[in-house]
Each structure stands twice: as C-alpha cells, then as structure tokens.
Amino acid sequence: MDLSKVSVRELNQYLHHDLAKAGVKHVNITNPDGAHNIAVGLDADVSVDIQGHAGYYAAGMNKTANVTIHGNAGTGVAENMMSGTVRVKGFASASAGATGHGGTLIIEGDASLRCGISMKGIDIVVGGDVGSYSAFMAQAGNMVVCGNAGDALGDSLYEAVLYVRGEIRSLGADAEEQKMTEQDIKKVGDLLKKAGFDYNAKEFKRIASAKKLYHWNADAKQEY
Amino acid sequence: MSEKITHEESHGFNRDVINYIQNASAHGLYEIRGLGAKRALPSFDDLLFLAGSASRYPLEGYREKCVTKTVLGTRFAKNPIVLDMPITIAGMSFGSLSANVKEALGLAATELGTTTTTGDGGMTQEERQSSKTLVYQCLPSRYGFNPDDLRKANAIEVVIGQGAKPGGGGMLLGQKINPRVAGMRTLPEGIDQRSACRHPDWTGPDDLVIKINELREMTDWQVPIYVKIGATRVYNDVKLAVHAGADVVVVDGMQGGTAATQTVFIEHVGIPTLAAVRQAVEALEDLNMKDKVQLVVSGGIRTGADVAKALAMGADAVAIGQGVLFALGCNNETYFQNGEHHSALADYKKLGTAPGFCHHCHTGKCPVGVTTQDPILEQRLNPEVAAKHVRNYFKTLNMELTTIARACGKSNVHHLEREDLVALTIEAAAMAKLPLAGTNWIPGVPL
C-alpha cells in the first residue's frame, strides 16, 4: 500500500477488516513519510513492512502481527503492544514500547527518553543506547540495552528486569544493580539471539527493583 | 479564683487544626482518605432559579412534556452516545470498588438509559456485560488497558486529571490489592500501588492530538473520545482539549471524590465546580464550539437542582461519583444482606469513625461493602439491590431536573440557560458571572 496514494485511515481500515477476509499474509507499506498511527491496532497473523520512517505510535497496541519499520520510528512505537514482534531498523523516539503487555520490540539503533515506561510484560531489546527515565515504573517484562542508559534508569521499578551492557548514567529511585544469575544470562542470550545481536550475555548488568517503595515509605525524605 | 471555664476558641488554631498538628506530630505522616473536599466552597447551592411568572411562561409541572434526551460525541464519532437523561455515572476503578459494585452500576445505568464508566484498573467482565453503554477510561497508568476492551467500549475517556487531585496520580493501598486486582494491573499482590500522574506516551497538547487520532484509528472512528480534566486552568485546558480533537470535554471540579488521596490535596488543589463550569463554557463559546463539543460537568453534583444549575450554566450532562456511592449505601448505619438489615456500627467504630463521617475508602474495610475487595465485606452489597438504589436516585434527580425546567418554561432540559439563574453570594456571582439576586450586578462586569 502506497501512503502517497492512500490515507492512513484507508490503510488501517484495510489492515483491520479486509486483510483477514482476503487471507493476506504480507503487507508492504511504501512512502510512510513519517505519518502517524501507521498500522495501529493490528490483530492478525501477518507481517507488515513499513518502507521508511514512521511517525508517532507506529504499530501501537499490536497483537500477533510482525511489523518491521525500515527507518526511524516516532514517539510511542509499539505502545501498549500485546503480542507479536515490532522491529525498528533505525532509531526510536520517546516512549518506545510504553505500557507494552507482551510481544517483542527490537530497536536496532538508539531509543530516546522513557523507553519502556510502565512496561507490563513486553520484552524490549535495544541495539544502541536508551535515553533518560527509561523503564520508569516498569511493571513486568525485560529490557535489554546493548549500549548505554541515561539518567534515572528504572525509577520506581516494579517487577520488570533491565539488562544493560554499557554505562548507566544514574539509576532511578528503588532501582539497584543485582547479580546476574545463570537464568538471567540465558534470558538475555535468548533475547539477543531473537533480536539478531551478537553480544555476549555475560557482559550485561542486571537492574531490578530493590522493592523499598513497594510499601508507602513515610520515612523517605521525599527525595528518594 | 473563678471556677468559670472559658471556651474562647482560636479561629486560626481551632480544634480541628490542633488535632491535625497533633496527628502530624505523633505520626509524621500526612492523612490519606477517600471521598471529596469537606470544606465549605462556593457551589451550586449559591445559585437560584428565576422561574416563570408574568414575564416568563411556565409549563405545567406534572403533565407537559419535558425532554431529557442527551446526545454526546457528535463531533467526529460515527456512533455518538445517546442518553435518556443528562446524568451519567462517573469513572471509578475496579480496585477501589468491588466487582459487585461495578456490576450494580452497569445494571443501573442500563435500566436508566445512561452510561457508566470504567476507572483505573481496566474493564471488568461484570461491568461490560451489565452496561449497555460503557465509557472506557484511558488513564496515565494504563492498568489493564488493552485493544480488545478498547474495541468493546462505547466511548473512550482520556483522563488527564481528576477534580479531587488534579496533577496527582493515584494510590491504591496494599490491603485492596487482591489477586484479581493485582492480575488486572500486572502488579504484585498486596503492594501499595501508585498510578502515574502523567501519560506515558504523550507529554503536551500537540502530542494529545496524535494520541486521540490513534485511539480513533484503533476504533475505526466509531466511538466518541472524551477528554477529562481536573479543574484548575479550565479555560485554557478546555481550549486545548478541543484543539486536540475531543468530542466531549469532562470537567471535574475540586469537590469530586477519590478513593484514596492526601487530604492536603483534596482540600487545597483545584477550583470549585461552579467556577470551572463557567470557564469551560466560555472556552467553548470563544472557540465557537458550544454544542459541537459537548461538556460534561462533575465534582460534587448531588441533587436535581445541581444538575439543573449545571445545565443552565451550559453543561450538556453531568457525571456523578460520590452521590452514587451514597445511593449504594456509603455511610449507611446498616447493610442489607440475606433479606435483612444488619448494623454496620461496630465496623465503622473499628475504623475510628461513624455513619455520616466515614471517608475510609482507602482502607478497603468499607463497613457496607462498597469500596472493598474483602470477600466477606463485599457480600454486604447485592448488585441487584444496589442497582435499584442507584436507579431510584437518578430517577429522583431527573424528576427534580424536569420540575425546575418546566417551572422555567422549558420543554427540554437543555433549554435551561444562564438567564434563568441568579447568585446568592458575591463570590458565586463573580465565579459564575451571574447577577447577584435582586440586582443587575455581576462582579467584574461593567454595568
């Protein structure tokens, strides 16, 4: 589908309704030109290639489908994803994979601020760096960062686990470095393999919640 | 020496303030509680209607038709919400409320031809099944938020803020996080759960335009999108919501309720509903969007008179939360179980309170089974009985509303207008920009 000829509305209408009826298993989207909301709400066993840069919320709330963005992605790529795979060949803007419940988000370049914010079960693998406030209030799932992480990584973390290969500028409230176990190494190895990144899983640090904020802490000096 | 005891209470340091300081000094903790602001505020009570007389022609109170049908979401949605009355049930979360209550609200709303609304924590099966028309909230936490439920919704409400705590996130204390609540929110059981105060994937009004479009794309432009704001800088916020593409703007004044928020927040942040509704209407009028974007007002709406005044000020509908809780039995001395009334006094006492004064929703130990996840306490509320009470309450409000509308000569409640109102106090006159009763004087407006 050529987005210089059809609107995002027509594209999404097709993806939501006509695709399944026609038994289509692959959709090629050309000329995305940074348009917002491309391929949001997919719920089909289909692979979608976006040939260029996508704007906000590309593949938002994805279920089942495998989406590849052959370019950069705007804010909120694969936000609230439920299942399937979304791969960004370039860089991702803020809030990549925000609140994602499941599936895998792979970003081959860097991800900006708040990557994985409030993630709820999604796995996110970033080939480059992640910006500050990534995994803020992250509830469940795994984030593997092959590069560096910015400030306040994992602030107010719940049960999500973060793995970082490079430098971490600072950890957020209640996030702490913990010992990598064999299980962690296996998990990171599997995710790297799935993402196609050739790093040694043993090089990663494990960041998880210290669980000191799980119960409201009256003695905290409000600076945490 | 005189035996006379003097009772000269300080205004600034009265017994309540002394009690507050002593509690703070004993515990080093601020108070968290449920319900809404308790302080006296300028409100709809400070307005009065000028009904029909020689200069206006009233309608016969019991017989003549008075339309209450209300349509919300006519701007962009293919399927606007059509209500039989302009009174809806405000968003309250499963987690703060039990599943029984959510079901009861759905049953009541369906019978009344109005809407109920999900809350922080997602959509329960019970409320979807029992509600013919359900508004699905998209909150900063996105707890339980998913595309399947989104597509089952009849409208979507993007919640930016809440009147009881604009700018504040949520708090659900561990005692209310049972396995089902925890599962829906993807959180460990029993922890004190915080809800974010900002949305995770958009930061400003320009982003919100795109977010709203995403929700429309997700739902194929079928259902209306509401934007709910807690009342602070209402004039600007309503304008931004309209620019962002909202079909409906919900403005929640500071009298709005909460399941658990710091008292300092409840009592000191936000502006009263009376002031908020006037600013909201001005914003819509200045944009020439009045009647194109509908306005729902909430925050301390209690009676048919409140509804009528909100409509006369320019609202299209109201949403009620706390009033619904009271209808369900909140602060009742008794609860009704197995066909008979039982005293709840001992349970109020255990919470250190009594009927009429309880605001302990945050504890999860609601004596009448409304705001609890405790399997024994939640049995104190039967969904069918509770639904009947909510239905009776809303029917009463609707009757009061039409009574006033007819007295003002209106055959449709939406024809109530500002010209029908005057203010009782200078504060109310200034906030509502209405004349002080018996004068032409509107503070701040040249005569």
Ligand code: SF4
């Ligand atoms: S009676 Fe129940 S619902 Fe009402 S204030 Fe007390 S705890 Fe809350």
